[in-house]
Amino acid sequence: MSRRAAQAYSIADLRHLAGQRLPRALFDFFDGGAEDEISLRDNNEAFRRMRLLPRVLRDVSRIELDTVLVGAPSALPFAIAPTGALGYGRPGADLDIARAAVAAGIPYTLSSTATASIERIADAAPGRLWFQAYILRDKPFLARMIERARVAGYEALVTTLDLPVGGKRERDFHNGFAVPFRFNRRNLPDFACHPRWVLEILRKGMPVMENLVGLDAGAHPDGAAGAGTRGASALASSVGRNYDAAFDWEALARLREQWPRKMIVKGVCHPADAARLSAMGIDALVVSNHGGRQLDGGLATIDALPAVLDAVAGRVPVLMDGGIRRGSDILKALASGASGVLVGRATLFGAMADGQDGAARAIAILRDELQRTMQLCGVRQISQIGADLLAPAQAPKSSGNPT
Secondary structure (H helix, E strand, O other): OOHHHHOOOOHHHHHHHHHHHOOHHHHHHHHOOOOOOHHHHHHHHHHHHOOEOOOOOOOOOOOEOOEEEOOEEEOOOEEEOOOOOHHHOOOOHHHHHHHHHHHHOOOEEEOOOOOOOHHHHHHHOOOOEEEEEOOEOOHHHHHHHHHHHHHOOOOEEEEEOOOOOOOOOHHHHHHOOOOOOOOOOOOHHHHHOOHHHHHHHHHHOOOOOHHHOOOOOOOOOOOOOOHHHHOHHHHHHHHHHOEOOOOOHHHHHHHHHHOOOEEEEEEEOOHHHHHHHHOOOOOEEEEOOHHHOOOOOOOOHHHHHHHHHHHHOOOOOEEEEOOOOOHHHHHHHHHOOOOEEEEOHHHHHHHHHHHHHHHHHHHHHHHHHHHHHHHHHOOOEHHHOOHHHEOOOOOOOOOOOOO
16 A cells, blocks of 8 residues: 555545546546436535434444445445446556455445456456446447356346436536546646556556447447447447436336346335335345436435435345445434445545555545444444434434444
8 A cells, every 4th residue: 555545534534536537527427416416416425414313321442333234244235336347447456445344344336337347247246246227228248247247156146227318527528537548638737747647548558448348339320330340449439329218117127127136226215216126126226316427406215215214114134325425424324224335436435546545445435434433323233223323303214223
């Protein structure tokens, strides 16, 4: 671990280090949100508004952080959320985060748009692996990708439901940035100020979204040639045109029938959707607004959580993501009734700052902060975290952790 990363004492510190190392355009791509970034900010600020009501005179000399996430043990009450295109920021970052997750004993979710393949992750980081699938219009390609995850031994399929179309991320427009990335006159001064990053990319080659090799956009109305024709550099733009805006309940039911293992659905905020999903054989829900990167103005996920919990009434585990920057945020989510959380940008910032060591540092920071917060709140086990630890104005209708 680099000395600077070792002296990072918070996720905010790792974010600062990532911002120093990356060209502005790339940092904004990872850090930014859609349009006015209202949802991006509110995901964070909603946690800041919540207040804890600690208990005292409890024996907290020994703290147990292990729990059950989606039916299997986890050393911590969080998993790694899917994050795409990481190799553009640091070659090998997907593997860095996956290895850090396995070492920490927590699940890791591989994105469809990762720059490491399903098979490479399974070989290099054997552990609790989940595969996140974007719903593509090219259904034969999607089926092959999901079958690859089954053959490679992934225990769960994470189906992302909140992306019928891509969001409008204006930071990227202002920076002249797009994926696939290309150097041009507009962004060259930014990248020239970060020669170490440029040399690393030139030495190791431009990353490829390995799971999407072969995705063909040629049949789409815009007339674009397929990735197989134009090469790997067309993959990212191809997947953007390939989102299936027609995907509906019947299509999800068919996908549920085809996948033989656990299915997690991600991107649920409306209680009516949650109730219907919990009745159709889904194994877990993730309350998520895609980190504020798609729809702007949507409800912060911690604020959406209580109504979703009421709607499912304990029938399935409910996790959440969005805005997790402190161990106390994890405790607040658990106290609000979540079974666990997904962490995305925290380990992303760590990996951008210092590779696998940086990702491990992010996990260690959250672990330490969670343990410390539990001790200061007077609870020894994850199962003891409940709504009584939230100040009355913040306490949700649901209490405890659904199993």
